[in-house]
Amino acid sequence: AGSASKADEKPSELWLATASSLGQRALSDPAAFDFVRSLTTEIGQRLAGTAAHKRAVAWAEARLKAAGFENVHSEPFTFPAWIRGEEKAEIVAPIPQHLAITALGGSIATDANGIEAEIALFRTYDDLLAAAPGSLAGKIAIVTQRMVRAQDGSGYGAANPIRRSGPSEAAKRGAVAYLLRSLGTDSHRLPHTGALTYKDDAPRIPAASLAVPDAEQLERLAALGPVRIRLVLRPTVEENASSWNVVGELKGNERPDEIVLIGGHLDSWDLGTGATDDGAGTAIAFGAARLIGSLPQRPSRTIRVVLFGAEEMDFSGAAYAQAHQGEIGNIVVAAEADFGAGNVYSVQLPPGAAGSDFGRLLQRVIAPLGANVDSRPALFGGEDIRDLHRAGVPTSSLRQDGLDYFDTHHTADDTLDKIDPKRLEQAVAVWTAFTYLSATSGVDFRSLASTAK
Amino acid sequence: AGSASKADEKPSELWLATASSLGQRALSDPAAFDFVRSLTTEIGQRLAGTAAHKRAVAWAEARLKAAGFENVHSEPFTFPAWIRGEEKAEIVAPIPQHLAITALGGSIATDANGIEAEIALFRTYDDLLAAAPGSLAGKIAIVTQRMVRAQDGSGYGAANPIRRSGPSEAAKRGAVAYLLRSLGTDSHRLPHTGALTYKDDAPRIPAASLAVPDAEQLERLAALGPVRIRLVLRPTVEENASSWNVVGELKGNERPDEIVLIGGHLDSWDLGTGATDDGAGTAIAFGAARLIGSLPQRPSRTIRVVLFGAEEMDFSGAAYAQAHQGEIGNIVVAAEADFGAGNVYSVQLPPGAAGSDFGRLLQRVIAPLGANVDSRPALFGGEDIRDLHRAGVPTSSLRQDGLDYFDTHHTADDTLDKIDPKRLEQAVAVWTAFTYLSATSGVDFRSLASTAK
Ligand SMILES: [Zn+2]
Ligand SMILES: [Zn+2]
Ligand SMILES: [Zn+2]
Ligand SMILES: [Zn+2]
Structure with a gap:
């Protein structure tokens, strides 16, 4: 009482x-x-x-x-x-290998045959940003920076520009397509999608995420010599x-x-x-x-x-x-x-x-x-x-x-x-x-x- | 010394x-x-x-x-x-959903349009073996038995017949295709392949593994009512x-x-x-x-x-x-x-x-x-x-x-x-x-x- x-x-x-x-x-x-x-x-x-x-x-x-x-x-x-469409990527040189990728939300499409080009691989996003204008002409730019695991998700916030802004930053430097190591903390062959934001002052280029093991595979291959990739992305917009x-x-x-x-x-x-x-x-x-x-x-x-x-x-x-x-x-x-x-x-x-x-x-x-x-x-x-x-x-x-x-x-x-x-x-x-x-x-x-x- | x-x-x-x-x-x-x-x-x-x-x-x-x-x-x-070919599966009813599957090594192909049929889902392999002859006529048989995690791999040995012999056992009972929950201890959308062994006294039917989350999805859906699946497998043999x-x-x-x-x-x-x-x-x-x-x-x-x-x-x-x-x-x-x-x-x-x-x-x-x-x-x-x-x-x-x-x-x-x-x-x-x-x-x-x- x-x-x-x-x-x-x-x-x-x-x-x-x-x-x-x-x-x-x-x-x-x-x-x-x-x-x-x-x-x-x-x-x-x-x-x-x-x-x-x-x-x-x-x-x-x-x-x-x-x-x-x-x-x-x-x-x-x-x-x-x-709306996502067909999407696939493969290493064509030095030897054929499948790559696990997925288009970023908002990415433009490639044509049906895709884009084939040599890669320019950057281990950090800042390395990409430091690349000179024109230096990526004709290349597929790739950023393999790791995302940090953190309870509060701060690793995602820190890495987010790599996905959001990376495509336009690569395009400004001449790249014809853009790939990033998935913004994810796993190591599975399941790429992480997510939206990009094209900037008005850069050409729009196709962009996709690599599964983490595939990004690491490309790091190892790129250390051995030139690597060529073919990328097909066929999303549409309603x-x-x-x-x-x-x-x-x-x-x-x-x-x-x-x-x-x-x-x-x-x-x-x-x-x-x-x-x-x-x-x-x-x-x-x-x-x-x-x-x-x-x-x-x-x-x-x-x-x-x-x-x-x-x-x-x-x-x-x-x-x-x-x-x-x-x-x-x-x-x-x-x-x-x-x-x-x-x-x-x-x-x-x-x-x-x-x-x-x-x-x-x-x-x-x-x-x-x-x-x-x-x-x-x-x-x-x-x-x-x-x-x-x-x-x-x-x-x-x-x-x-x-x-x-x-x-x-x-x-x-x-x-x-x-x-x-x-x-x-x-x-x-x-x-x-x-x-x-x-x-x-x-x-x-x-x-x-x-x-x- | x-x-x-x-x-x-x-x-x-x-x-x-x-x-x-x-x-x-x-x-x-x-x-x-x-x-x-x-x-x-x-x-x-x-x-x-x-x-x-x-x-x-x-x-x-x-x-x-x-x-x-x-x-x-x-x-x-x-x-x-x-040699693996195109492979895909989808739930067509009650609602469309993609399924992560992969053909078993040795599986015959479906035709290019695939097989569409209602499923008969068994939670253990013994449940399938207990099914009467003819009872699976026209159905896609599915076994969702779990594989046990064990240091010595004994869980794989125990589950192996589900993959090796399941296709023929399902065919003997009338099934037109066979799916199993992957023999794996993970829970990722990455199905586990592996070889099957067709028996001489059963028709050969196409067979594939479901990723673990997909097998569990089918268990939940099957508990709600009939489920239809379309399966396309296009392997070849040299x-x-x-x-x-x-x-x-x-x-x-x-x-x-x-x-x-x-x-x-x-x-x-x-x-x-x-x-x-x-x-x-x-x-x-x-x-x-x-x-x-x-x-x-x-x-x-x-x-x-x-x-x-x-x-x-x-x-x-x-x-x-x-x-x-x-x-x-x-x-x-x-x-x-x-x-x-x-x-x-x-x-x-x-x-x-x-x-x-x-x-x-x-x-x-x-x-x-x-x-x-x-x-x-x-x-x-x-x-x-x-x-x-x-x-x-x-x-x-x-x-x-x-x-x-x-x-x-x-x-x-x-x-x-x-x-x-x-x-x-x-x-x-x-x-x-x-x-x-x-x-x-x-x-x-x-x-x-x-x-x-
Ligand atoms: Zn959300
Ligand atoms: Zn989200
Ligand atoms: Zn093996
Ligand atoms: Zn082995």
Whole structure:
């Protein structure tokens, strides 16, 4: 009775009890794993712009409705869809050997016979950047720089320009095609795809990733003498393709116009079944909101789950932000789960929040789950949240353990068997706590941020 | 001086000292890794019957000569070469999905359009065997039994009939094609090939392996309802292809007609570069003999290194045994290294030898290297040694740690990066000790075996 009356006095103690109880339930709730199992089994790959992605949208709407979400709908947008075609590469000299490669998203095609040329191999990206203009004329430029394994994914961030900007940098120096060692931490014959960004001041050249063992094979061969490669890439682009951001809500019972927005992206690359990228993220957002929806009473604010529709080629975040310009001030916080199926070890909140009552409350809930509130603020909340964030929406980053994430990221190997259900459940538990407290406590991240300045 | 005079009295002490010294040198000798690095880099895949294998034969002869081996030559034989062609599979219903598959060696082809049929999925091989005759009429039979990870490779032996005999067992029951979960311990989208053996009393049907994640995907889908698959396999057979067993020797200085035969197989599957299967084995035999050849004086007996030329489809062992019928009585012992690049943890000798002076001497040399003489006799010395063994040649089995071997065995992932040079060097050290003592000590395994009976 003593503690009950205390809870009556201090709502935060009630929130703490509820959030902790939700977190514990999440640890043995199969809903998130079921979600990603069904998505990857019954839909499989769902590259934005394909019939498979359209099936995924219908699947997701049905799933959200069945789980009791309100206002379930899909918000359409158009974008230029890049669709993989035939792709192959082989060493033609000094001796014929097959190479495991995959086109980068956005790459232009070669003609049907492909490009055959001698290679110019650089062991670091900076070596390529140091090459003189014209020095790569007629060559296939190759960068074999290694990506560093790191729990926080910082190795990917550091290596990202090699894939994003490498094609244009090579083209500026005369190269006719570009290959990079996959941005991945494995050593399997499964190349990692991902989007490139052509620059306006460089010719567009075809670009692909090499599997890690193939990149190492080329390093060894290049050390022995000239190497010639033939590369065939036949992707196509559908200029006005359709996609959708799928939405489901739990309407707030006191301040329904204030929105806690969480999500993941429903589209995936086409090589695997998008289990960890980003079936897991959509499952985490779904699982967390669904648990909160099972409470006898809705939180004060609206919880909105958004399953974005074209993250991999960077279109859905902009489409969402543009469609919801008028709502920016109402979005209390936005966060996207897009870093696999590992456990959350750290939560980065908007500036000023870590040391606030809200931060301390969250810490008390998630410490028993094996996660901490990070003293550093969130600088990035997910690709699909970026434009909302730029427009002024506070963002949070729930950091998942990504030590193994880049072993299979963007490869054919991104399949359900790579997900450990217990680690996924822990991630759902932390997301549940964060989302529930954000929707219930009345925290005002914007004013915490301005106080912090 | 005291121990030196003892060595003079007991030749076994001198052998012990020399074998131990050779073993220590092997632990930092780069020759074996250099061998497999060059083979896999400069030749790559070398499926028997292909131009690449022919290149490998010339490469191996040159390598043996350069290392100082004598009597270097290649012994030709003909065989029906199976050559992989186009191969693909997809789920067509309930929804389209790509499947990662690879044809089994020896499989017949489908026609160019492939076979489309409903699947009948069995979770164990015994479930398939229990199916009634005719019950699989018109179906693609699939067995998804898991292979067990075991250091000694026993999981592969237990599962082998699923690949070897499954196609004919399915055909007997009416199936039009056969798929199995890869015989592998990994969970990557890289299917494991390997040979099948059609039975004479069953129709020949096309057969392929599924990557492990794809087999699990089919299990999940089959639990939801009917599944249809389309399978295209376009291999060809060249009936009178050529291969060669490559030989190099260190002539014995006292009993040159007595032969200690060690080897590996130079051919490989075509998907990877045959680094662990069996570039590593050929490198071990080469590296061990080369070290012994660097001694100031040759051992008493001849050491013969044989790099077999068509192990994967089971032709080179028979060809070798037939060509050397007249030499059976002269071969003191034969052993093949064909279990990857892991360390040797146990040596199985011919019956009666483990407890002999020879066995005790070998134990004293290899115990410091981290290996034991096994009290159990060798029952199998390698696929290419099988026919020699049946004809009466004693055999030994140097057991390598195979815990990870079947992660990449017979896949595109069998590449150089999977070899740990230090573990390979340890294997060379144990092989060096075994080979040196067999060639030097005058051990008579045949008489030990008859005494043991
Ligand atoms: Zn993603
Ligand atoms: Zn992605
Ligand atoms: Zn082998
Ligand atoms: Zn093999």
